[in-house]
Amino acid sequence: MINHQITIKDIAKQLGISASTVSRALKDHPDISDKTKTKVKALAKELKYRPNAVALSLQSSKSNVIGIIVPQIVHHFFSSVISGIEEYATDNGYNVIITQSNEIVDKEIKNCQTLVSSRVDGIIVSRTKHTTDFKHFQNIIDKDVPMVFFDRTCHGLKTDRIVIDDYRAAYEATEYLIKTGCKKIAHFSGPEILKISAKRMWGFRDALKKNNIPFYEELIINADNFEKGKEAILQLIKENNLPDGIFTVNDMSAAGAINILKSKNIKVPENVSIIGFTNGLVSTITDPPLTTVEQNGFEMGKKSAEILIKRIEDENEENIPYVNEIIPTKLIIRSSTKSL
Amino acid sequence: MINHQITIKDIAKQLGISASTVSRALKDHPDISDKTKTKVKALAKELKYRPNAVALSLQSSKSNVIGIIVPQIVHHFFSSVISGIEEYATDNGYNVIITQSNEIVDKEIKNCQTLVSSRVDGIIVSRTKHTTDFKHFQNIIDKDVPMVFFDRTCHGLKTDRIVIDDYRAAYEATEYLIKTGCKKIAHFSGPEILKISAKRMWGFRDALKKNNIPFYEELIINADNFEKGKEAILQLIKENNLPDGIFTVNDMSAAGAINILKSKNIKVPENVSIIGFTNGLVSTITDPPLTTVEQNGFEMGKKSAEILIKRIEDENEENIPYVNEIIPTKLIIRSSTKSL
DNA sequence: GTGAAAGCGCTAACAG
């Protein structure tokens, strides 16, 4: 079993010409005669020759590979982003290596090291919830490997950043609740260490303030998944403190809330309006379907890849200032809120 | 800007020794004196040296990379599988390159080519719904690159296969409907070209037959997503032909069905019992939560990676017969079915 | 105990 991937040499030998001629013929170098080109190409096709990308990488010090580090692949938002990255990258001649940190900082560090070892041309990251020390990212930057952060970014690093305007999206969602008549509004929040959670919270608070709606500390409850969303509502019911509007940090939390409300015969949106965040699969499944903020992971992925590749391919990298791209969000209005 | 990833040569030069000595020192070769080892390792650490995986690949003709081809990354089942692959691969020193076909055969073919070009050590695939010609896969096998198919496999190729027992899972799900008292049972099916859809359908039919429940052709409706699930129910209602039990080819279809039933005030499970397939996120979100078949994508991914890596690393590959591994499924009983 | 040389597959500068 001569597991012999066909090389340029094999073609050269069979044709009795040199390897460099084959190489040139294959890439339509003007010096080569049409006759040789045809011969070479025909044989290459017949033998199903595929260039060895590894050899190309080594000799050009360019791998045409982009590395990704995300907390969890199984998560609608992240897999949308990955999908967007993959699509843009493939269309532009790059492959994509994927790694996940599982929200564990040590794994994130390891991922950085393997990606550097693999000599990826650039890295796209959304960090773990617990990453506070950015040394492992700085090491990469020091090696002149460009990085793009999305969604969960890191402050003080020389990288591009792709985010949504969490503050504004939250502000607008909250304002929509107000406009549709809600007077007592709660927020189911995420961990405050995450900038995005904090920003959504502040957008919420400011919208209340600007519209002269009272803000109650007890109506801010940490609840960023289905179970916690359920518990949060149960707690509010028990405290006899049910609001008439809720803005949640993500769709799952909203889905949990809706679930319990219905089981208690509390009508959505007649008694309680709800707005989620993400526009994932669940938002069409809940009953009523969920009004939510479209986060557009796919676009975010495409944009991340676009900016990263631009930076990889730009000669005078130092010239372009680092961008802080804001992907537009959109309030998707369904039936968990009253109409205007 | 001397974008100079540190190499073994840099270390050698700074220490006034040869590259080969550095190489050996770094891997604790017994010939090297402890003094040199310590010196070399210290400097390597200081300079943050990371071995160039590309050079290693070239010289060993082994990339330690696994390629994946899936129809869609954004799909709970596939992203679970990817996650399982990534985890097992990373733990065993492999990286993972990911590509998606978007259910387009031409893209699948391109993906095969780029993965071969990248000289991945093996490939894990779930093919598109429309792949009928397997030539592009055969080409890979001809190059002695091992492949593993999961879920959507290809017949007649020398590869390992990881599947669930769709027939049996469907059979058991259907039987559960029967045991809990359903007498007139429908099936919302997927495209019959897909083996998995066909198998689920046959499991369904055989369960009816074995239990002497009548089978009606009109109660088999093609409906493999949320919208189609809704439409299917509407159609049945219009035809005044509502069953008292439904087994659907996936969770989304079931979710659509539940959605319409509730809006028509038809009680689930009192009037109609429903069982889905996948156990994705949605199955906990529907109201009532969905009884469904746990497909265990994560396990499937891990197993795929395990088998692939075993085959990559085995010297006498020819000896191991190709496996047809069956990942166990489990009926997850929630509240969309009556109790026994 | 260490160095020199060759080679993995490919390209590009240099020769003819």
Added chain:
DNA sequence: CTGTTAGCGCTTTCAC
């Protein structure tokens, strides 16, 4: 128009 040579970073004989 085509061939020869060197080198990308690393490992691995073969010398000494």
